Amino acid sequence: MEELSDEIVMQKVAAGNLDLLKVLFDRHHRHVYNFLYKMSGDKMLSEDLTQDVFYKIIKYRSSYKNGSFVAWLFTIARNDLKTHFTRVHKNHEDIDAVDYKKVENQEDRSEEHSHLQNALNKLDATDRELVILNRFQEIRYNELAEITGSTPGAIKTRMSRALKKLKRIYLENI
Amino acid sequence: MENNHVTKLLPEYLDNTLSKEDKEKVRKHIADCIQCKLEHDEMNILFKAFENEPISVPTESLTAKFDKALQQEKMETSKVIPISSEKKKIGWASNMLKVAASIALLVASFQMGRFLQQEKSNEDIAILLDETLQVKQTAMLSLMENQSASKRIQGVNYIEEFPNPDEAIVKALANRLLHDENDNVRLNAFEALSRFATSPTVKQAFIEALDIEKNPSIQIAIIQSLVKIQEKKAAAPMKKLLEQEDTQPFVRNEIELALPKII
Numbered sequence: 001m002e003e004l005s006d007e008i009v010m011q012k013v014a015a016g017n018l019d020l021l022k023v024l025f026d027r028h029h030r031h032v033y034n035f036l037y038k039m040s041g042d043k044m045l046s047e048d049l050t051q052d053v054f055y056k057i058i059k060y061r062s063s064y065k066n067g068s069f070v071a072w073l074f075t076i077a078r079n080d081l082k083t084h085f086t087r088v089h090k091n092h093e094d095i096d097a098v099d100y101k102k103v104e105n106q107e108d109r110s111e112e113h114s115h116l117q118n119a120l121n122k123l124d125a126t127d128r129e130l131v132i133l134n135r136f137q138e139i140r141y142n143e144l145a146e147i148t149g150s151t152p153g154a155i156k157t158r159m160s161r162a163l164k165k166l167k168r169i170y171l172e173n174i
Numbered sequence: 175m176e177n178n179h180v181t182k183l184l185p186e187y188l189d190n191t192l193s194k195e196d197k198e199k200v201r202k203h204i205a206d207c208i209q210c211k212l213e214h215d216e217m218n219i220l221f222k223a224f225e226n227e228p229i230s231v232p233t234e235s236l237t238a239k240f241d242k243a244l245q246q247e248k249m250e251t252s253k254v255i256p257i258s259s260e261k262k263k264i265g266w267a268s269n270m271l272k273v274a275a276s277i278a279l280l281v282a283s284f285q286m287g288r289f290l291q292q293e294k295s296n297e298d299i300a301i302l303l304d305e306t307l308q309v310k311q312t313a314m315l316s317l318m319e320n321q322s323a324s325k326r327i328q329g330v331n332y333i334e335e336f337p338n339p340d341e342a343i344v345k346a347l348a349n350r351l352l353h354d355e356n357d358n359v360r361l362n363a364f365e366a367l368s369r370f371a372t373s374p375t376v377k378q379a380f381i382e383a384l385d386i387e388k389n390p391s392i393q394i395a396i397i398q399s400l401v402k403i404q405e406k407k408a409a410a411p412m413k414k415l416l417e418q419e420d421t422q423p424f425v426r427n428e429i430e431l432a433l434p435k436i437i
Contacts, residue, residue: 018248025240033232047232054240058247116223135224160182167220 006069014064021061024069025054031137032077038120038132039081049084053077070139071146078129078147119170127162134159179203179210184217310335315346323356330359333366344370348379357389364395371403384411390422397425401432409436 006024013020032053036046053076064072120128126148133139133147141152141159148155180200186192187200204211310332317329330350333339339347350363364383367376380396387393393415400408412429415421 016251018244018251021244022241025237025244029236029240030229030231033236034229037230043230047236050232051236051239051243055243058243114227116220116227135221136227136229157182160185163185163217163220164181167216170220170223171216 007066010061010064010069010072011066014061018058018061021054021058024057028070028073029054032073035074035077035132035137036081038117038136039125039129041117041121045084049077049080052080056080068143068146070137071143074133074137074139074143075147115173116170119166119173122169123162123166127158127165130155130159131162131166179207179213181210181213184210184214185221187214188218188221307336311340311343314343318346318350323359326350326354326356326359327362330362330366333369339370341375344373344375348375351379351383352386357392360387360389361392361395364392364399368395368399371399377403377405377407381405381408381411384408384415388420390425393422393425394428397428397432401435404436406436409433412436 004023006027009020009023013024029050033046033050036049037043040046040049053073056076057073120131123131130144130148133144134141139147141155144150144155144159145152150158180187180203183192183196183200187197190197192200204214314329314332314335317325317332320326320329330347333343333347336343344367347363347367351360351367354360354363360383367379370376371380377400380400384393384396384400387396397408397412412433416426416429
């Protein structure tokens with residue numbers, strides 16, 4: 001099973017071979033969890049959301065449309081996170097702003113975060129998301145473009161700027 | 175950003191995902207440009223920090239919960255019976271079979287109806303024929319009782335309509351043969367009966383008639399008929415006729431010829 005690509009495995013799952021979902025879960029659940037954890041800084045929440053992401057994959061497996069599986073997976077994860085924050089904060093502020101504040105609040109409380117994590121938390125939510133997905137989950141520009149609904153070129157430029165900004169923040173506080 | 179600087183390419187340079195030319199370009203530029211060299215070193219520190227960032231691992235319960243959800247989903251899906259894809263494949267053939275079956279059914283029921291109809295009309299005709307025969311028999315029997323000799327002959331001649339006359343008709347004819355006062359009626363009755371000479375009733379009637387018959391032509395006809403069927407019982411009345419004085423000579427002659435044939 002290991003040599004099959006995510007896309008082929010997912011196609012088989014969509015065709016009814018549910019057992020193969022276990023393969024995809026084993027391959028990716030840590031990445032999803034880490035993405036959510038880096039974004040939210042909340043272990044329990046990240047675990048719940050990770051579980052929810054894979055529930056959704058089980059449920060909506062037939063709606064998979066042969067694109068990049070990783071892109072699809074993180075699109076679901078992103079939407080889950082956004083939905084969660086809009087639900088938690090009843091006041092309907094801008095989603096990204098809400099996201100950002102949430103992490104900032106947590107930073108004050110817990111000192112256990114790494115220096116890099118603290119620097120990441122100071123980035124815009126959109127920039128942070130890009131950096132986390134690209135650096136930690138090794139998601140390529142093409143897939144990032146797919147996830148965010150942008151073009152690879154634009155992603156590349158944004159990534160470069162975001163990294164520069166992050167570097168400045170990181171080195172300032174070192 | 176300045177034209178010649180390579181800051182934009184640095185992340186990819188550090189990731190080692192640049193093309194050979196670009197990589198070479200960045201390498202050369204860094205060697206010359208202090209600004210970009212600094213940028214490169216700083217970015218390198220940041221990237222090292224990314225590498226050293228601990229990866230948190232979710233608890234085991236996440237996997238367990240996922241397995242449980244997957245099993246549940248499998249149970250639920252196995253209850254669903256997929257029919258969509260196969261149904262289409264057999265559609266054409268089974269439709270043709272259905273059409274063929276309905277045509278066959280139509281033809282079969284049509285033939286069946288026709289057959290039953292025919293049988294019923296055959297039955298009706300048989301009943302009608304039977305009824306006509308009965309009417310004729312009644313007519314025949316009543317005609318034979320008529321006062322007029324010609325009517326009685328007509329009644330006797332009706333026998334030709336009956337291929338297998340029943341006992342009542344035979345008896346009535348025998349009655350005519352034995353008791354009718356008119357010679358012609360008796361002769362006709364004899365002729366009618368002679369067709370059924372093998373019947374015991376007819377034989378008996380002939381023998382009795384031979385006893386009482388006075389008309390020589392009828393006597394001769396009866397004798398010839400009895401000889402033909404080799405009736406042994408006829409010998410006695412024939413001998414009696416021989417002994418009788420009023421027997422015509424040619425009748426006597428006929429009996430003398432006939433007797434040896436019977437015995």
